[in-house]
Amino acid sequence: MSDGELETYSLVELAVDRLRRDILSGRSDPGERLVEEQLTRRLGISRAPLREAMRLLAQQGLVEHIPRRGARVATLSDADVRELYEVRDVLERHAVASLPERPDLTALRAALAVMRAATEAGDRLELANAHRRFHVEVVRLGGNNQLAGLYESILVRIQLYMAVNMRREAETARAADGVLRHERLFAAVEGGDADAIRTELGAHGARAYLS
The missing domain is CATH 1.10.10.10 (Winged helix-like DNA-binding domain superfamily/Winged helix DNA-binding domain)
Known part of the structure; x- marks a missing residue:
């Protein structure tokens, strides 16, 4: 070049x-x-x-x-958003079913640390990005990098949709609540409880994803 x-x-x-x-x-x-x-x-x-x-x-x-x-x-219709969440859920369920018995949690732990730092700094964009990275690392634990890449592309488009409400969300929800949700998800992954992981992922729906 x-x-x-x-x-x-x-x-x-x-x-x-x-x-x-x-x-x-x-x-x-x-x-x-x-x-x-x-x-x-x-x-x-x-x-x-x-x-x-x-x-x-x-x-x-x-x-x-x-x-x-x-x-x-880009714009997203209500149907687009609903379909994106449906695809996200399918990919998450597949990844959870593929988790190894003793996954390496180094990257997931690092993503959680970035999320805590972004929360303390009050950087909403970096916090949203950190949330996305955390979820991608959960899915990446399933061992399928192609699936993880597709999953991240879905989350980016969801983040585009949620960005419209970021300022309002910052006024009505505590950023620390998002950290606590992800700490619970980390604990479920660390414990290897597939049902608990699915339950925690289900709590990260359209209203909760970037709060």
């Missing part, structure tokens, strides 16, 4: 990171238009890396390209 290609790739990564943070933090609302001229000025990049970044974000389900209207933050 030449220096010019490396620079362009770095600009793409920058744009993906900035736009992804805006979307998943709720700073950019679902359906909001993403105007190239405004974004190139704000990000300080040309149109080529911006368009590649938008293409990558579209692959992640965070951006939609509308014919003759340009790009916008």
